[in-house]
Amino acid sequence: MALKKSDLYSSLWRSCDELRGGMDASQYKDYILTLLFVKYVTDKAKSDRNSLIDVPAGGSFDDVTALKGDKEIGDKINKIIGKLAEANGLEKVIDLADFNDEEKLGKGKEMQDRLSKLVTIFADLDFRGSRAEGDDLLGDAYEYLMRHFATESGKSKGQFYTPAEVSRVLAKVVGIGPGTRQDHTVYDPTCGSGSLLLKVADEAPRGITIYGQEKDNATWALARMNMILHGNEDADIRKGDTITSPQLITGTQLRTFDFAVANPPFSIKSWSNGLENEYGRFEFGRPPEKNGDYAFLLHILKSLKSNGKAAVILPHGVLFRGNAEASIRRELLRRGYIKGIIGLPANLFYGTGIPACVIILDKENAQARTGVFMIDASRGFIKDGNKNRLRSQDIHKIVDVFNRQIQIERYSRMVPLHEIADPKNDYSLNIPRYVDSSEPEDIQDLHAHMDGGIPDRDLDALSGYWEAFPSLRAMLFKPNRPGYSDLTIGVTEVQQTVLDSDEFQKFATDVRARVDDWFAAHRPMLQALNADTAPKDLITRISDDLLARFKDTPLLDEYDVYEQLMTYWHSVMHDDVFLTMNEGWLDAAKPRKTIEDKERKLSETPDLIVGSGRSATKYKMDLIPPALVVARYFADEQAEVDTLNAAAEDAGRAVEEYIEEHAVEDGMLVEAMEDGKISKTLALTRLKVARHEGADPEEIRALQHLIKLHNDEAVTKKAAKEVQAALDMATLRKYGDLSLPEIKQLVLDDKWAATIRDRITGEVNALTLTLVSRIRQLGERYAETVERLDTELEKLKTKVAMHLAEMGIS
Known part of the structure; x- marks a missing residue:
């Protein structure tokens, strides 16, 4: 099933x-x-x-x-x-x-x-x-x-798990990938349940040798089970406090590794309790007694081979706190060990709500390092319940930008070491000192308020739109005076003008064509889905290609396009692929009766109901929604249903309007009302009484007309219901007749391709709304000059004075 x-x-x-x-x-x-x-x-x-x-x-x-x-x-x-x-x-x-x-x-x-x-x-x-x-x-x-x-x-007990999205970032920026060998080693000194290590292992297709240590006994046991569950039975996970009792040692020295990843407990106060052997970890300075952040960072640095690399999650305080931590930070920077810093959004982690950062350490060619690559990714996330979560686009952007060292305004920058060492910065790594991610201030223009016109400076800031639509600016604006322009149309007409412009239409068409070309390129692979398909490899291949195809598209952010595909993948497409792999195309497309399992608390909403009352049978169509079958094979029948439903709505509206007109005080239908309504039964009952009492003929005619309207509504509703029932039965039968090519066409073209195209087209439409909103704001802001307002104020003052004089008030 x-x-x-x-x-x-x-x-x-x-x-x-x-x-x-x-x-x-x-x-x-x-x-x-x-x-x-x-x-x-x-x-x-x-x-x-x-x-x-x-x-x-x-x-x-x-x-x-x-x-x-x-x-x-x-x-x-x-x-x-x-x-x-x-x-x-x-x-x-x-x-x-x-x-x-x-x-x-x-x-x-x-x-x-x-x-x-x-x-x-x-x-x-x-x-x-x-x-x-x-x-x-x-x-x-x-x-x-x-x-x-x-x-x-909750916060106090959720530290055993590092969110999968953050784990993927660490695994990718630390340098693990297809080139990683099985004998390469990765180490997590505070491994919790092992989730971070396993995400790292996922990035190494040829395998990697796993080491870890965990202090809490139950969580250590969980990590051991976790490794076995995920096919890493030989992972070496030790038990004990990493700082006071490191278990992975060779003689009197810490064992060293190719890679390290960690999400240590933040700012732990008791880090040095019971510490006897420092193992040379604190050669650049001893961390403060009441804060263990640098104890973990220095332990990891010491645990790296001479060309080793690490990614560590720590609170932002490690970047700028003074005293002992400032001395350690200075020594690490002078030696070139810190390759990069990534600022993450707040409230990502289960153990704390404070924002954290990722510090990337790299011993390879450290002495030749001349800068620290910084990313402020604090604004890229989505709300997920009471936590924030990195989206697929946020992960991909962070990884792309860091690994390729791409500098993006208000997002990333290679900061020279001499700038960090400058006395005004004094080796602080506080990200806002070097990367200003705040939106530019929306400055009010005094001259525009005084003399009118929209500042050209504000229009120039929309350059991305003018590059995408070269003639649109001239269509919307005309010169006012040097440095200022006026709208050529009313602010309410801006949106339609943009949507109707030839350049926007061409842009939207080109985007759709690009999506169609992308899907066509991968359709053969998607059509060949079978039990041996690796979904993770599949989505990586097609999503990376989509990202690449939109990389140079003006105005559109390729990561926004990528997110539309990934959101659909996680919500629908991955389920479809899983079903197809496990059931085969033909079986996965078959309708099944809905599950009502009280013991497992599983109650499904049916996609199609055949019959009515107790004899009704409820069906679930997991792979192909009924609407797709109807649209392709029963368009005429659906049009008839729509027509009848519209007629039924009109008939119902006629009943409501007639009652509203005649059920008012002293109206012809007021005697038939009950609780503010007049059903057909109430109307029939009142008609019988009215005839018996010899009531006003007008009332009797009104009741007769209302009953006719109710009958008309019942007839049209019944007709619509019968045609809908016939359509539902025909649709159910059609599922049994679908051939393999037809199933693939419905899923690949009518479902996947159409949905992804619509979602990405939605991104294009969203762009226009942003442009229109800004133009409207500017148009309304500078529509009234101070001089005109002063003139209007003087007129109003004169009127008030005249009224007061007429009232005898001087």
């Missing part, structure tokens, strides 16, 4: 959340992820004989499933997980969650029911076909759960 990925995830989360009761999300996640782990390794052992995890008899998820309804289910699950742990040396890793804890899971029947339902949820999932590329059901479901658990856990 076809079922969208997004439905599986949301169903899984709702089910888990429903069963957690009063338990804190940060605790409950250990139960959920432990069951997810046992289910995954059990399924993998069935399909992969070379699996590194041994699933012994009595230690599988099948054994857990057999316990549903068992009075001792909690204790027996513990024993099953214990056997699995013992067989693989995973004691104190996968067996930390106590499934027999009455305080957390309830007593007796409550625990029995809760765990039985929980087991049922996971029993329905099948991970045997799970892919290693990160496109698999398991990896995405895990990511979905982790993000929700982090959100629910």
Whole structure:
């Protein structure tokens, strides 16, 4: 049965959340992820004989499933997980969650029911076909759960998870990519649940050797499970405090690595408690006793090979705080170790709401480094619940700009070291000192207010539009005097003038053609989707090409175009690809009856309903919405339905208007009203009484006419309903007749291509609204001169004086 990925995830989360009761999300996640782990390794052992995890008899998820309804289910699950742990040396890793804890899971029947339902949820999932590329059901479901658990856990307990979007930025700017070898090493000294390390591993298609350390015992166990779940069973994740007890050492020295990434706890006060061996980490200065930010940064620097590279998330304070931190910062800059700084938006992380930055360290050719590349990406994000989140376009822009060292006004700049070292800056790295990301001030022009006209300076600031539409400025404006212009039309006519201009029409047509050419180039690949397709590689290829095709388009920001595709990919297209890969084109396109699963809290909204009342059958069309089938094959029938619906609306409106006209006080229909309405039944009842009482003939005629209007409405509604029912049945039958080429045409051309084209065309329309809004603002701002206002004021003063004189007031 076809079922969208997004439905599986949301169903899984709702089910888990429903069963957690009063338990804190940060605790409950250990139960959920432990069951997810046992289910995954059990399924993998069935399909992969070379699996590194041994699933012994009595230690599988099948054994857990057999316990549903068992009075001792909690204790027996513990024993099953214990056997699995013992067989693989995973004691104190996968067996930390106590499934027999009455305080957390309830007593007796409550625990029995809760765990039985929980087991049922996971029993329905099948991970045997799970892919290693990160496109698999398991990896995405895990990511979905982790993000929700982090959100629910709150600031104090959500630090185990670094948002996937930020992790991708770090992985890409640190230099890991297709050229990375499997024997290259990556290290995270504060690895949490391992999510950051895994995103780094995703960027290395040939593989990379993973090392990490985590202080919290439960989170360390989570990281170990996480590595196994994602096919990195041999990752070396140590337990302990990285600063006071680094575990990855060689003799008396810290082990060194090719790459490092980290999201350490911000500004930790107790970083030096129990510190005995500094391992030469603080050669450039000892961090303040009450702030450990530089302790982690210096530890990472010391842990890099001579050509090593790192990306570290830290609070902005490390860029400008004084005293000991200023001394350390100066030494790092003088030696060229800091390659770049990226300022991120506030409220991205689950452990804190403050804005953070990414510091990129690079020891390779450090002595020859002459500047620090800075990016202010603080304005690029989208609201997502109570957090902010980087969009696909924000990630891509940050990575492109940093890796290519592209300088963009108000966004990025290569800042020379001599400027940073200047006494006025004194080695401060505070980004606003060097990159002013604020919007230019909208300056009021006094001369324009005095003498009229729109300043040419303000019009010149719209140069991007005039470059895209060369004759539009002359069409909209005429000279007033040197440096000032006047609108040639009224401000209310500006938008239509822009939309009707030949140049705008050509621009919009060219954009649509560019999208069509892009889609045509990739259509053969999309048409060839099958079980071996790697969705991540697919979307990377087509989205990067779209970005490249719009790179030199005037006015349009190629990253805005890219975001339209990526938003559609995440919301719809990825689900479609997943269905097609797993079900095949023909099966994925088949209608299915909607799911009503009370236990999993899954209730679907039907796309098509055939029949009515209790005999109605509700259908879901996951891949091809009915509207697409109707538009292509039943356009005439839909036009008839639309005509009948319009007639029914007219008939209903005629009823409302007649009642409104005659149900007023002393009106002919007022006696038939009840609660402000007159139904057909009320009208018939009143007509019967009126005839019996010998009422005013006018009232009887009014009631008869109203009944006729009600009958006309009922007839047109019935006709529309019957034709709609016939169309729905024909549409359902058509799904069964669709050939493979027809299915691909509906999905590729009518759904994907058309939607992406419309979304990108919407970006073009949005541009015109921005231009029109600014022109209207300028036109209205300088429409009235001070002289004209003074004249009007004098006239009003004279009128007031005259009125006062007439009233006898001097």
